[in-house]
Amino acid sequence: xxxxxxxxxxxxxxxxxxxxxxxxxxxxxxxxxxxxxxxxxxxxxxxxxxxxxxxxxxxxxxxxxxxxxxxxxxxxxxxxxxxxxxxxxxxxxxxxxxxxxxxxxxxxxxxxxxxxxxxxxxxxxxxxxxxxxxxxxxxxxxxxxxxxxxxxxxxxxxxxxxxxxxxxxxxxxxxxxxxxxxxxxxxxxxxxxxxxxxxxxxxxxxxxxxxxxxxxxxxxxxxxxxxxxxx
Amino acid sequence: xxxxxxxxxxxxxxxxxxxxxxxxxxxxxxxxxxxxxxxxxxxxxxxxxxxxxxxxxxxxxxxxxxxxxxxxxxxxxxxxxxxxxxxxxxxxxxxxxxxxxxxxxxxxxxxxxxxxxxxxxxxxxxxxxxxxxxxxxxxxxxxxxxxxxxxxxxxxxxxxxxxxxxxxxxxxxxxxxxxxxxxxxxxxxxxxxxxxxxxxxxxxxxxxxxxxxxxxxxxxxxxxxxxxxxxxxxxxxxxxxxxxxxxxxxxxxxxxxxxxxxxxxxxxxxxxxxxxxxxxxxxxxxxxxxxxxxxxxxxxxxxxxxxxxxxxxxxxxxxxxxxxxxxxxxxxxxxxxxxxxxxxxxxxxxxxxxxxxxxxxxxxxxxxxxxxxxxxxxxxxxxxxxxxxxxxxxxxxxxxxxxxxxxx
Numbered sequence: 001x002x003x004x005x006x007x008x009x010x011x012x013x014x015x016x017x018x019x020x021x022x023x024x025x026x027x028x029x030x031x032x033x034x035x036x037x038x039x040x041x042x043x044x045x046x047x048x049x050x051x052x053x054x055x056x057x058x059x060x061x062x063x064x065x066x067x068x069x070x071x072x073x074x075x076x077x078x079x080x081x082x083x084x085x086x087x088x089x090x091x092x093x094x095x096x097x098x099x100x101x102x103x104x105x106x107x108x109x110x111x112x113x114x115x116x117x118x119x120x121x122x123x124x125x126x127x128x129x130x131x132x133x134x135x136x137x138x139x140x141x142x143x144x145x146x147x148x149x150x151x152x153x154x155x156x157x158x159x160x161x162x163x164x165x166x167x168x169x170x171x172x173x174x175x176x177x178x179x180x181x182x183x184x185x186x187x188x189x190x191x192x193x194x195x196x197x198x199x200x201x202x203x204x205x206x207x208x209x210x211x212x213x214x215x216x217x218x219x220x221x222x223x224x225x226x227x228x229x230x231x
Numbered sequence: 232x233x234x235x236x237x238x239x240x241x242x243x244x245x246x247x248x249x250x251x252x253x254x255x256x257x258x259x260x261x262x263x264x265x266x267x268x269x270x271x272x273x274x275x276x277x278x279x280x281x282x283x284x285x286x287x288x289x290x291x292x293x294x295x296x297x298x299x300x301x302x303x304x305x306x307x308x309x310x311x312x313x314x315x316x317x318x319x320x321x322x323x324x325x326x327x328x329x330x331x332x333x334x335x336x337x338x339x340x341x342x343x344x345x346x347x348x349x350x351x352x353x354x355x356x357x358x359x360x361x362x363x364x365x366x367x368x369x370x371x372x373x374x375x376x377x378x379x380x381x382x383x384x385x386x387x388x389x390x391x392x393x394x395x396x397x398x399x400x401x402x403x404x405x406x407x408x409x410x411x412x413x414x415x416x417x418x419x420x421x422x423x424x425x426x427x428x429x430x431x432x433x434x435x436x437x438x439x440x441x442x443x444x445x446x447x448x449x450x451x452x453x454x455x456x457x458x459x460x461x462x463x464x465x466x467x468x469x470x471x472x473x474x475x476x477x478x479x480x481x482x483x484x485x486x487x488x489x490x491x492x493x494x495x496x497x498x499x500x501x502x503x504x505x506x507x508x509x510x511x512x513x514x515x516x517x518x519x520x521x522x523x524x525x526x527x528x529x530x531x532x533x534x535x536x537x538x539x540x541x542x543x544x545x546x547x548x549x550x551x552x553x554x555x556x557x558x559x560x561x562x563x564x565x566x567x568x569x570x571x572x573x574x575x576x577x578x579x580x581x582x583x584x585x586x587x588x589x590x591x592x593x594x595x596x597x598x599x600x601x602x603x604x605x606x607x608x609x610x611x612x613x614x615x616x617x618x619x620x621x622x623x624x625x626x627x628x629x630x631x632x633x634x635x636x637x638x639x
Contacts, residue, residue, distance in 0.1 A: 005417075005540035012417040019575075020476075021412040023350040023420060066535030109417045114478055121480045128533045129481070132294030 002092040003107065004059050011107040020111075028108045036104050040169045048099075052110035054157045055095040060120030061088040061150050067124060068143045073136065073223055076230040077144070080194065084147075087187050094180050101176040123149060136222040141202055148195040155192040158185045205229060233545035236493045237527060237538055241520025247308045254314045258321035259505065261328070266388045267553035268508060270336040271499045272319045273329075275515075277436025278429070278495055279313035282306075282488050289481050301529065302485075305522045312515050319508065326444045327378070327453075330371050331386045333437050337364035338391050340433055342556035344426045345563075347549060353423050356411055356474060357430065358563045359570060359577055360467050365396030365560060367460050369619070370603045373610045374456055376618040376638070378448075384620045384639055390555050393620035393639070395631045397568055400601035402463050405588040408572040409469040416476040421543040428491045429551065431471045438464035452609060455602030462596075482530050486538055489523035498550035557623050565627040611635050 006012035008026060015033070016022045037044035065085030072078050096106035109117075123146045131139055162181045168174040209225065259268060286306040290299055320329060341364060345357035372383035372393045383393055414423060441464055445457030479487070496516035503509035527538040570577040571589060583589055610617050620639040626632045 005536060007541060007543075008418055008420050009543055014415040014418040016412075019412050020415050021350070021352040022415050022418050023352075023423070025349075026418040026420075063535040067533060068535075070532060070535065109415070114415075118478055121478075124534060125480060128295055128298075129293040130295070132296050132299070 002089060002096050004062055004089070004092065006107050006109055011105075012109060013105060013107055014109045014114075015111065017111055028105065032105070037102060037168075037173070040173065042167065042169075047102075048104050048108070049110035049112045051095060051099050051102075051104065052108055053112035053116050054161070055092065055099065055106065056109065056113035056116045057120065057150070057154060057157060058088055058091045058095060060117060060124070061154060062092060064120070064124050064127075064146060064150055068127065068147065071128075072140060072143060073226045074140060074229050075227070077140065077198075080198075081147075084191055084194075087191075091184050091187070094184055098176055098180045102173060120150070136219060136226060137206060140226055141199070141206075144195065144199050144202060148192075148199055151188070151192040151195045155188045158188045202229070234497070235545045236490065236520050236523055237542060239520045241522075241524060242514075242517045244304055244308060244518075244521050244525055247311075247518050247521065249311055249315075254311055254318065256315050256318045256511075257507075259319050259508070261321050261324045265504050266332075266335060266386065266390055267339075268503065268505050269320075269332045269386075270339065270553050271503065271512075272316060272508070273332055273336045273436070274340060274429075274433055275495065275499060275512075276313060276317040277432045278492055279309050279316060280436050280439065281428075281432035282309045282492060283313065284435075285484065285488055289485060292481065298529065298533075301525050305489075305525060308518060308522065312518065315511065316515070319511075326447045327371065327375055328381075328386055330440070330444070331368065331375060331383050333440060334364055334368035334371055335387050335391050336433060336553075337361075337437060338368055338560065339553050339556055340551070341430065342559050342563075343552060343554065344430060346556065346559055348423060348426055349420045350414065350423050352412065353414065353427065353474060355577065356470065357426075358567055359572070360434075360470060361560065361563060362396040362568060363399070363402045363463060363467070365564070366399050366402070366603075367396075367463070369393050369395050370399055370456060370460065370606060372620075373607055373618045374453055377606065377610050377613065378450060378453060382639065383618065387620070389620060389622050391620075392557050392560065392622055393618065394626050396564065397570075399460060399463065399603035400597055401571075401593075402466070403593055403596045403601075404466060404572055405592040406466075406469070408574060408589060409466050409473075410575065411470055411473045412575055413474050413476045416478050419476070422547050424487065425491050425494055425547070427471065427474045428487065429495065431468065431475065434464060434467040434471055438468050452602060452606050456606050459602045480534065482526065482534050483541060486523070486526045486530055486541065489519055489526050490542055492519040493523060494546050495551060497546060498552065501550040502552055561623060561627045564631075568628050568631070 003010060013026045013028050014020070014022045015028050033045040033048060035044070036048045062085060065081045065088055069078050069081035069085055072081060099106045099108075127139075127143045127146050134142060158181060161177065162185055165174060165178050165181055168177050259272070283306055286302050286309065290302045290306075293299065324332075338361065341357050341361040345354050345361060348354040348357060368383075368391065375381040375383050387393065414427065416424075438461065441457050441461035445454060445461055448454050448457070493516060496512050496519055499512040500509055500516060503512055530536050530538050530541075567577075569580045571580050571583055573583060573587070573589075607617060616636040616638050617633065618639065619633060619637040621637070
């Protein structure tokens with residue numbers, strides 16, 4: 001089972017920065033960073049931080065889909081969120097395996113990963129902190145917006161890695177990276193494409209639908225409409 | 232046996248409301264109370280206050296009606312708990328006597344946390360402020376002697392030594408030297424997180440208490456001393472809160488608050504000698520478990536995360552314990568009394584350049600004399616002695632050994 005939230009009891013490690021202190025027992029040492037992809041001519045420490053960043057984005061994505069699948073009022077969206085959520089957990093697994101195969105520690109949380117987690121948290125919080133001032137139909141759109149934004153970065157991560165495959169040294173290392181990209185990239189194409197199409201459909205549906213009836217009936221009517229979308 | 236609060240139901244929050252007479256508890260007897268019962272009351276009051284303030288901050292950052300209702304409900308119960316806990320302080324205990332209790336908390340809590348803190352940087356932060364609170368206990372004890380002829384050991388019962396620490400007048404630093412590095416939320420030892428949250432709450436309560444009680448006196452020396460030490464508590468809150476990782480989500484912070492409250496009430500239960508008060512710790516522990524379950528449900532529903540992914544598999548084995556830390560404090564005094572803060576780090580006083588902002592700030596605030604120094608001068612002049620309670624021998628720092636007769 002892949003790790004969705006790295007914590008110290010399960011081996012999480014990090015690197016001290018100007019404002020971050022990490023217990024020496026849980027630091028990724030300079031030697032470990034320097035050893036990563038050493039002798040390949042690549043900037044190993046950067047690649048390690050990048051892969052940690054990508055892994056954190058997938059972890060945040062898995063969280064996002066679990067949350068949305070439980071909150072959407074539309075059965076079609078729910079099914080899709082569940083399916084993409086399961087695939088995203090697989091992507092976590094793929095990245096954890098890849099980092100390990102390249103000699104890194106999948107429980108290492110890089111500074112870049114921390115920044116990505118902050119934006120992922122804000123994206124997820126945007127779907128529930130302000131729901132009191134958003135009507136139910138717009139709430140669905142806000143959730144889909146979060147998916148679209150998350151998938152846009154996810155897609156960029158994997159297409160970027162795909163472009164880099166041939167820069168990895170020929171042999172086992174390149175094979176590991178290629179296998180990971182081959183497994184995940186097509187799904188990322190599908191995720192992003194679906195989010196873009198679905199957003200357009202959702203907006204069109206609302207643009208073409210009649211205005212809701214009297215205020216009192218609004219919530220109920222909105223829920224009924226959401227449920228019937230795409231059916 | 233390992234105790235995992237997530238596996239417990241606790242008291243459901245809707246069953247936690249109490250009537251006025253249940254909140255209007257009988258105070259302890261200030262003459263017979265175990266000093267560490269007093270410190271437990273002071274600490275847990277501060278823990279509840281932090282929980283309430285955090286909850287209000289969270290509420291100001293959302294309009295989600297479900298969240299707002301849950302926060303309001305938990306907060307209302309926290310407020311009731313705070314009234315019952317703080318109500319244990321007797322009215323006959325003067326604000327200055329309570330203050331001496333607050334400083335006994337600061338010394339023995341900080342020292343205990345430092346002794347058990349696994350991260351060396353966080354331990355250094357605790358040691359650094361420990362010597363400052365230790366000095367506050369000495370200053371307030373002398374104020375007690377000066378104003379009332381009181382002996383602070385009647386409150387502390389010789390469990391905590393009373394003598395100078397890093398002199399209060401030397402503790403005033405430029406705000407830029409109060410900021411520390413923070414732990415990293417993934418890799419931090421769960422115990423360290425609990426330690427930092429606990430000390431932030433404790434220091435914040437001390438800051439609030441001095442902010443409000445500094446004007447309880449007519450005597451200018453008392454008002455001045457409270458104002459001066461209140462400013463150090465502002466420094467300490469800044470110092471300690473900067474150790475917290477700002478990466479955590481609102482709901483994660485909520486979950487950690489509830490978890491820490493459970494850890495602390497469970498800790499207080501283990502050592503409480505007063506059976507009636509022990510029952511209160513037990514009651515509140517069960518309430519907090521119920522409140523944790525509410526936060527946990529919101530984490531599952533809104534964040535798509537299992538709380539067990541964030542929280543340790545069980546509470547720490549060792550309860551936070553109020554006990555004497557005399558040898559430890561003496562060791563920290565002997566080894567680090569001359570440290571000062573320089574940016575994010577600590578350096579010996581002699582290593583600070585002459586034009587360092589520390590000295591500029593000192594000149595500004597201490598111009599005309601610091602009340603905490605003037606207070607001791609006045610005790611010397613009026614009483615021809617000073618108050619100390621050095622149970623383990625003379626002060627470990629030669630420069631801080633008594634130059635006049637001492638009483639205890």
